[in-house]
Amino acid sequence: MARIANRRQKIGGWVLIIVLAVITFVYLVPFLYIINTSFKPWTGIKEYPPKVIFKPSIGSFIRIFTSRTVYPPGEVPTEEEMARMKWYERIVYRETNEEVVRLGDLPRRYLNSIIICSISTIITVILGTITAYGFSRFKVRGKDDLLFFILSTRMLPPVVVVIPVFLMFRFLGLTDTHIGLILLYVAFNVSFAVWVLKGFIDEIPTEYEEAAMVDGYTRFQVFRKIVVPQATTGIAATAVFCFIFSWNEYAFAFLLSRKIAQTVPAWLPYQMGVLGYDWGAAAAGTFIFLVPVMVFTIILRKHLLRGITFGAIRK
């Protein structure tokens, strides 16, 4: 009888696995569609019904990275010119009959995203760690109110705050600068960082620090030698979070940057018109932008999942 019950359980388990696998696959279809589209050759992009199997081309990626002009009708590059063309210029010419003029706007925007997100993440994590330690270990008068204040700044809809921030930045000349966006992202992420890191630091038993203090170390030395090493996982997870948040941020970037400091999310959605409804290039841009986050998520999944739930539960 035990055997029968076991077998029934096993079958049930398999059914569950299959159901979950199907759900997951269906869930990922939009991603698959984007990947599929971004690798389609120029002629295949607007085929309907869409094909799943085709000869992949990286033409779309080249187009999103470059600025191009169309050859005038009838004008054809000579054989000599063809021979001098770089490999990517040849692909572009063959697919869309265009000439590559220069590097496009994307690399610049991509670099902006990386610079702004990295620097703001580093500052956020440093500020977040020390503040979280302060709140975790010391009696602070009105601590709960202060913590609530820190948290509540995160609940403000960006669209509400953006008007005065816009005015302030304009007054200070911070509009469309890297520093402006970095400051803003630090301010908006630090509340989250404090909350999550406070949770991690709360979990480190205070006895470790007390032992070290009795052993002849000052508070600050203890913080550096005992607390920070033990909170490394938490700090790393928080850093990834802050990075992803600022990487994905749209409202501020869109309103407070025009060109110099513009990040990818503020730029990419407006290229549809510019690209002349080049679906392939749009898909390729999307793909390139999403890939780092996907990789991060999959590599750091354990910390990340813990962080997401943890951050929420704490609040």
Added chain:
Amino acid sequence: MASVRLASLTKTFGQVTAVDNIDLEIDDREFFVLLGPTGAGKTTTLRLIAGLEKPDQGEVYLGNVSVNDLSPALRDVAFVFQYYTLYPHYTVRQNLEFPLRSKLRRLSESEIDAKVSEVAGVLHIESLLGRETVNLSGGEMQRVAIGRAMVRTPKVFLMDEPLSNLDAKLREEMRTELARLHLDLGFTFFYVTHDQIEAMTMGDRIAVLNEGRILQIGTPDEIYNSPENVFVAKFVGSPTINLFEASIETSTLVVGKKTLVCAIPGTQRSSLEKYTKRELILAIRPEDIEVSKEKKKADSFKCTVYFTQSMGVEDILNLRINDLVLRALVPPKLLARVGDTVYASINMKRSHLFDSETNMRL
């Protein structure tokens, strides 16, 4: 090494008075045990000495110098925590070196090495030095924690229930080892525990603490044989002492509704006269009740065996006389079974009497 003195030390947390006006003097090189139930204020007292808490009132003296204003780092005491607190990101050697590397001490590498190897030798943990602390067994962790405390020769060793997380056998072994270590090294030990066996076996002197107050200070012998009040009598000793409500009527002690009537030994009779008609508490240790199958003595009384508990060397008989249940420690060869009728007699010379209002010894 140094003596420790606490002068009217008080510490409150919100509404709770954790430590209530404590005065204590611990001699240099003494093994002093603070014994009490959970929440008695033992750990708080220890933390006040270490400087991890600031007292609301009173002074802490280490070697006759007040250290109230010193941070824990400057007090030069060692603290062994209940959960060992070995730094998980360091190896055993790094853990042992840690106190020596403090800027306060300015030791050279060779001095550090020498001290670490010497301590490792004393505690037999040389083979562990390269290991990660997370892989150690409970007993090994305990040794490393003690080593980390020893390595810098502190004025006093503060220990917060260091054996409570070990299993019974290991605890027994470590008890002997700690007692021996104290004899060999001659440090001042201030040891906190809720386990009366640990206190009795290791302490030179014991202070029994409850609800932040010291109830009695004395050698294990004094604590066990002449408890100052009901709490101490009940807390120390296993199996627990028998306690009965009693009163004195015409030179006899009457327990319950005349369930038990015991003669008061002649020597005490005169001094107890004045307590006649007062409500008292009679306390008798289980080993001071003699049980036999036949009526041997005139003053023994008849009772039935309620249930028995074996301790190996001895059995605890739980005897029943009407509503009273009393515990008696008997040799196993008595072979009493549940429901048997037996005869018990009390060694009144070794009984204790307490005032039931103040709970103090008469």
Added chain:
Amino acid sequence: MSIFKRSKENRTRNGQVYYRPMRDITLLRLFIFPTIILLIVINVFPLFWSLFLSFSRYSAKMPNIWGKNPRMIGTANYSRILTDPDIWIRFITTAKYVVLSVGGEMILGFGLALLIFRSNFKGKGLITTLLVLPMTMSPVIVGLMWQLFYDPNWGSFNYLLGLGRIDWVSDPARNLYSIVIVDIWMWTPFVMLLSIAGLSAIPRYLYEAAEIDRASWWLKFWKITLPMVYPLLLVALIFRTIEAFKIFDLPMGIVGRGAVAPRLLALHLYNVSFVTWKTSYGSALGYIMLIIIIATTSIFIKYLKKAKQ
């Protein structure tokens, strides 16, 4: 034994302080103040500024129309907003959006969590991670992605569902739902994650105790699972409600802010503030949204506190 004799430096040091470490309070200030100051400058100060603006008449772009400096006009902005018949349509649209998307997420997320939690196989962690991917993505880029996916001419959405050429993006009758679908797609995993966290926090021995107590499957679910997960479900609900209420980037990515866009409050706020540049009017609208958010949250938090007791 040499170590058990105190060294010379130790002895000279006895009782004397020659090295005073930083006091705790100084360290605490050093640790906490930078963050607090930053938050006050970038979050609190602007908030008061915008409160001030909401009682004035001011345009950030066109000083020649409304004057260079804000002119106080009392509560005129608020009364104009609240008497505008159009605004009620926007409120209702936004409410509809919140209820549909959050409702969908809660039901699907909890269901999915139960499925995943009950299963036990090696790839479980991977499946969870794959499901979580959408919520780690930039909403505006996800919006762009879905815009391509939805396209009536070449997108695969209609094709895969066999729907023919339905316009999901530029048809005002339909595009609110198309955004709801994406919102649910993105945030169901969030509810799922919290539910899984809640489910795994229920100690196994409670179910064992219930089994010993002869409880039926239904009783276990009703008396143990649900009450134990409830606080976390409420947390998920609070978060999603706030987020859905102020949704801005997702619709921007899918539909844009143009005339065909659904009448959501956040999009409207953007239009009045940065397209028609009625800055003070926008501030007032922003404040109204903020008050609504705070009110809803505090109601939820009251329930949460009750649940946690």
Added chain:
Amino acid sequence: MAEIALRNIVKRFGSLVAVNNLNLHIRDKEFVVLLGPSGCGKTTTLRCISGLETPDEGKILIDEEDVTNKRASQRDVAFVFQLYALYPHLTAYGNIAFPLVAQGLSKKRTRQEVDRAAQILRIKHILNKKPRELSGGDMQRVALGRAIVRRPKVFLLDEPIGTLDAKFREEMRAELKKLHVDIGATTVYVTHDQVEAMSMGDRVVIMNLGVLQQVGTPHEVYNKPKNLFVANFIGSPGMNFISCKPLRGPGGKLALRLPVVNTTIAIPDETQTIIIDKKKEEKDLVLGVRPENVIFSRKEKSNHLQTRVYVVETMGSYNITDVRLGDETIKVRTAPSILPEVGETVYISFDPQRISIFDEETGDSVV
């Protein structure tokens, strides 16, 4: 009420054999304690009896009915968990009433039954409190209440007082034992604490690494341990062990040679015969003596070994004196009045009638 039989129980977790071929018969109304170090399979055995685990091999019978494949809910057993397993969102009343609610008992009957249980355990005053407002001991009582309210056939308790303070644990031991005497239900109790096992069990079942070591009354396992493991595990302080080897002395008498101190001690004739009968004459043996069976003297006596005092531990009603025999420490139990100095030279011998001898290789008891 019920009797329980375990027949050839085997339970594996992956490659680990948690319980290896266990046979056990528990009589009606008996209080049986499963004792062993952590990982010995005692909890797994208990969980197999309860139905929370199904054994891989073997049969479990309750009242001669085969329940091996029945679920826990079909077995009519009560289980008290180590960490109480109270439902945190229900009050003490709700917790105790839960099994009755699951059976669909009427509200009135439920209240009566809960009151009865609360009466027995003296917890009427805390019925409206939630678990987190209760102390460890009260939680323990509520968990017991939940078990007794149903009047089950069998009580199963998994280290129910392991997390309490030492002093309180002692009180709870007596209280649980009393409860068993009063209710009289078959009880299986799991613990790693030998004092608990000895003081509560009618019989003690000692396990190690999934294998049964010995079953017997507390007196049997204390005085006649079947092997070194049991001898070492039972008793506080534990038995003293000294390795030894049988040696034929002048006159053909068998004696025991103790290499640590390089002396020989005489043994009674019966013991000699047993060693010869069991063919252990050539083997390495271990001599075991309980601390109370070491005869202690501060004056020199014939046939006594000379030693030095290592540590003295006072216990109140007796003292334990540790003395050194070569590298071995021997614990000696003495009257409280005997308080030798550390380092003092003292003399000990072993009560020849009360020594145990084990085979060093197999660990089994010889005498």
